[in-house]
Amino acid sequence: MTHTTGRVRSSDVDIFYRTFGRPGGTPILIVHGLSYFSYDWIEAGTLMAKDREVVAIDMRGFGESSWSQTRDYKLETLSNDVIAVMDHLGWDKAVLMGHSFGGRVCLATAGWKPTRVAGLILVDFAPDIAAPGRKYTAQRIGGQPDVFASVDEAMTYDHDDPSDAKRRARWEAFLTKTDKGYALKRDLHYRDNFRRALETGQSSPVPTFLWPMLSEMAIPTLVIRGSxxxxxxxxxxxxxxxxxxxATAIEIEGSHDLAGDNPNGLATAVREFLATSGL
Known part of the structure; x- marks a missing residue:
């Protein structure tokens, strides 16, 4: 699972990315979800990069990317970050692959900047978000403390097993040690938004333009649901x-975290879709 890393300036932040594979077929750019970062895509990214370049980014405010001092995390800004990475890499076009909230970013980018997107892959994302998942995400992110006392505490908070070495390595990569404890590498802007939603009972609505964008998408599009x-x-x-x-709409075995649960099945589905689509 050898890969290289890099950074690119985009507006007021530095975007960190991981590169797998080498030039071949149409490259893939992966955007993670709100509870994830590029580290979570190392295995799946490696499997998909057998015949092309695959790049997984940390969105602004996540992982090794820097945080916006003005808390500029608008969808338009996140979309511009995707294009900034593509420009930096010299990619005229790419297949955009987004998981969960990253799917929202990729779908919007494909709709707003169609000349830059050759194909679209939405991983366990559609504009309608199931109520149980929305509630669970709001409670988990909204209840996040400023810091955790230990790696074990962070894992237990997220219902993960502290004795699982692979999962522990993941959490150690997503936490940073401070003088007050272990802080998650995610801007508290996201925590604060969910916390306000829990306090007021009013969550931010999913943009109404996403379904029309998806319905009008003419490029090869794959939508994957975890069973x-x-x-x-x-x-x-x-x-x-x-x-x-x-659009091609399929279901594969796994939970919302398909890259973690079933990287082989996910990579196989993506590679078959790209081959069928001539990408």
């Missing part, structure tokens, strides 16, 4: 097919 997902209802897969018959 045990709490964020993507099974019935929504049918809605995707109805809204855009050109």
């Amino acid at each position: 045990m997902s709490n964020m993507f209802e099974a019935a929504t897969l049918g809605k995707v097919r109805q809204m855009n018959p050109r």
